[in-house]
Amino acid sequence: MNELTFFQKLKKILNIALPSGANSFLDIFVIAISMFFMGKLSDKHIVAVGVSMNFFMLFYTINAIFYIGTNAQISRFFGAKDRENSNLVFSTILIGTFFACIPVLIIAFLGYGYFLDWIELSKDARDLSEIYLRVVIYSLPAMFLKNIIISGLAAIGDTLTPFMIRIFTTIFCIALNYALIFGTFGFPRLEILGAAYSNIIVAYLELFILLVLMLSKNRYLSFHLRFHYLFFQNALKIGIPAGLERLLTLFSLVLTTKFLSEYGDNVLAGSQIGTRIEAFSFMPGFGFMIAAMALMGQNLGANRVDLAGDFVKTILKISSVFMGILGLIMAIFSVEFSSIFTSKEETLYVSHFYLLAVGLSQVPLIWVFVLDGALRGAGITKISLWINAISIWVFRIFPMWVFIHFGFGVEWIFLMIFIETYIRAFIFWLVFRTGVWKRPGKTI
Template sequence: MRSETDTTDNTASSATANPLHGRGRHGDLTSGPVQAHLVRLSVPMIWGILAIVASQLVNTFYISMISPAHLAAISFTFPVTMTVLSLIIGLGIGMSSVVSRAIGEGNHDTVVRLSSHGLILAVIAGVIMALVGHAIMEPLFRAMGATDDMMPMVLDYMGLWFAGIVFITVPMVGNSAIRATGDTLTPALIMMGTTAFLVILDPLLIFGLFGLPRMEMHGAALATIISYGVSMLVALWILKYKKRIIFQDGLHLDQFGDSARRLLFIALPAGITSTIQPMTSGVLTAILAQSGTHAVAAFGVATRVEAFAFIVIMALATGMSPILGQNWGARRFDRVHETLRLAIRFCVLWSVAVAAILMIGAYPLAGLFSTDAETVRMTALYFLIVPFSYAAGNLVPGWSSAFNAIGLPQRSAAMIGVKMIIVQIPLAFIGNHFFGVIGVFASIAIANIGTGLYYHWRNKQHMTTAELAHSPA
């Protein structure tokens, strides 16, 4: 832990000279009411994450208008795209964690170096993922259960999506650097702008409106890449000229090794951890594919609706990360505990409210996404079974975000790994064998409740141990 946070840069730059701590020290999260910081940082992210989740729903909605087969095909892509995005998120988590803690320690030179080199890592990661993705996508989707008639549609989307992955990687990681400074409004506006472009381009390219060629799945992927490309240019401009937290005088590659070590110390386990959830979704999709395309389509719709419903929780996790990081770096453990207490309380209350809405409105909500009776029935079945477990289940990702923010990604990885790999997947196979689709959905609820309650109890002890290790000798 100490080796990762060891500072070798010149730390003479004081808070008064730090542009991150401008008038009123608005970027300083180590003082002032914690609840006010949580609200200020989380609310803009509601709109930002809403925009990103809405973009996925927009793709799903327009593609579902083509045919049920196209809806099933885009559902097959969700676990794969989310796995890749999770790797990118891992790098973003590393960026946010090390930058926010460096801000808390007062190391502005380190902030600039880590932000700049983090963007270089984002480009390298994007190129690697594009090459690997193109090499394995066809056998991967066949292993997931995609049929011969679905494969052309799936590959039409994913081939272009992988080709443009760098345009997604750079703005996502850059936004994490901006958030580490205590500014979540700017990244939220960037994400909203990305979705605005997508909403305009999607129908034009999918259906070939106004004289454009009808590209269907290929058009959906192209609209996504163009939208993120625009957001990449905006994010880089803000980082360089507004925030001034990337190099103004060269790349300083002689220090890249140290920056990469610090970033990857968090990013690698966080990225692997982030991929476990979508990879598990991929396994569940393959299991459900044994019951037909209706089950796959229903699972795809239900998980998209869940993502939409928990935007507020995602925003809260994003908003609390720089608060935890800066206060951990400043060794303000009292504020770390207060942040966690407020966040967990809100998480439970929101989860209960969402569960009630989804269970009561199961059939009407399912009917919004499909007119096929069997798809609607299976989607509603999911909403009647799984939401009961939300309050406990959301505790695990919440604690995972907290451990990543304070530089303890191994504990985060252990929690998610046990929940998904040790508990969820075996339960899904057992449930499917004995009860079919109902058994798979029930296995999700059981895994949520069991692991959520256990790890919430254990993590209170972990935090005490971590504080003792991080305290001055």
């Protein structure tokens, strides 16, 4: 079999990574626009939406179980040219996820009040968060189901279709946000409640469009009313460690938010602004991670272990250059980016220092993304779980708690984010070099 040239590998990588990254960009862009609109109201509105999104993100842990379980299995079957089982996996997990959404929605509805009490916001910020969450949690089923469809499409290398749909829904979402938040175009002025209504409407619209496409029998991947327990069981076996990893990672972000809340609303607002700006770097990062996951699975399914490793190394080279440049831009222009959202000096300072820390650690962060994605594509999710859990909680959260306990400034919190990212990237690389991911075959 002929080896692929660098440019052939580059083309395959970018065909998956660019639309996937652009799709992620649009997701983040909508959140950033919503934060921008909230900033026109008050810093408390920024805090409310930011904290609410932290609660919402906790449920990505459950979504990750099905997302990774879908991608890892379909990419293997796709690489082995087994269309029938690709569709059976897709249909099985979509049906299973639908039923899983019911208890998830109940937990979200019953739990958001306890979450807000635990964060200990000011009364105004808490009240605004409750108004927002009371509505937006109903978009969870739409988020779960549409992400399964997107995962299945990514597994076969089709990240363009979700991106094209997202372009349309993004434009609609921004217009609807503006209309409902500020009361334009004849709509009532609903402020933060308008942002919540906009997000839930667009989530279900996007799901509807994707479902219509998946019912087409002419597509490689299509939905059929069939359920195979073994594939659902495999999805849980592969996905549960990934879900636990995501839970620990996201909970560490929530805990960091709680740590920062002890410094006051201005500091918390600054960190939330910095986080939303940093989120734009997740756009290409997510795209490269999806490319690593899909190409690893496809090539292992085709029994091309050598090519699977080659693709991962190529992705690391390309992404390091891209993310290194992006990180420098983020660090150098941190104040200018932050001033889009606020003019308060203390809030700007906190956002600037946060962006400096994360901007200068974008290269190791993309190594974490890519190598984590590669291990997931190989179905080795337990190793990723242990690496992320140990590194984040030992080298990030514990030192943060010590600094808070002894009254250190907020700068030390951000310094630990910087240091821990380098440590975790190094551990991932050491594990990848052992070759533990070399497990060819169309089943995991």
